[in-house]
Amino acid sequence: SQQGEEDPQALSIQEGENATMNCSYKTSINNLQWYRQNSGRGLVHLILIRSNEREKHSGRLRVTLDTSKKSSSLLITASRAADTASYFCATAPMNTGFQKLVFGTGTRLLVSP
Amino acid sequence: NAGVTQTPKFQVLKTGQSMTLQCAQDMNHEYMSWYRQDPGMGLRLIHYSVGAGITDQGEVPNGYNVSRSTTEDFPLRLLSAAPSQTSVYFCASSYRQARLMGMNTEAFFGQGTRLTVV
Numbered sequence: 001s002q003q004g005e006e007d008p009q010a011l012s013i014q015e016g017e018n019a020t021m022n023c024s025y026k027t028s029i030n031n032l033q034w035y036r037q038n039s040g041r042g043l044v045h046l047i048l049i050r051s052n053e054r055e056k057h058s059g060r061l062r063v064t065l066d067t068s069k070k071s072s073s074l075l076i077t078a079s080r081a082a083d084t085a086s087y088f089c090a091t092a093p094m095n096t097g098f099q100k101l102v103f104g105t106g107t108r109l110l111v112s113p
Numbered sequence: 114n115a116g117v118t119q120t121p122k123f124q125v126l127k128t129g130q131s132m133t134l135q136c137a138q139d140m141n142h143e144y145m146s147w148y149r150q151d152p153g154m155g156l157r158l159i160h161y162s163v164g165a166g167i168t169d170q171g172e173v174p175n176g177y178n179v180s181r182s183t184t185e186d187f188p189l190r191l192l193s194a195a196p197s198q199t200s201v202y203f204c205a206s207s208y209r210q211a212r213l214m215g216m217n218t219e220a221f222f223g224q225g226t227r228l229t230v231v
Contacts, residue, residue, distance in 0.1 A: 004155075035220075042222035043156075045219035045221070090220075100161060104155055
């Protein structure tokens with residue numbers, strides 16, 4: 001399987017705390033994306049980081065990318081109960097076409113009030 | 114603006130039956146894909162299309178057919194349903210970003226079709 005791995009599989013925190021989840025992947029990439037999935041719903045795009053970027057911010061989200069280690073992390077600061085969802089990383093592998101996103105196995109985040 | 118619309122939302126099939134999952138997008142996206150999501154497996158690519166008349170296989174294509182006669186529609190056909198095809202199916206679409214950049218763009222997902230094969 002080409003799938004990436006995410007760590008941890010599940011994370012439980014209190015509102016106001018920070019949540020960090022990690023993603024490892026297997027091949028060289030064009031870019032890496034993070035998606036959120038609320039229970040029973042489709043995936044929603046959060047942020048995209050290109051292979052020549054090392055860090056990117058969007059609101060309370062901070063993404064880092066280390067292509068030498070083939071890994072990325074997503075930090076959600078000051079978590080809210082509404083952040084409760086599953087989070088997936090997805091990579092666009094180099095030289096395999098632009099619509100063949102490879103998804104990780106996901107991290108289930110529970111933020112308690 | 115409806116985005117990506119999938120129908121039906123739920124379906125129960127008997128083993129051996131065939132059916133078509135519908136996917137339509139109104140954003141004039143060139144790229145469309147079908148994924149299946151199974152517990153603990155994340156999403157796996159079934160088939161994808163880079164434009165009308167062009168389709169190709171993903172990671173798990175066996176037992177599925179697709180066609181892309183228009184930019185808007187990308188139906189997924191199950192030829193002879195098997196219990197192993199019980200899953201949640203997602204359709205996604207995205208723009209083809211500037212050719213010079215050659216970079217992927219964010220994907221927009223439908224709400225999913227939950228399929229059970231008994």
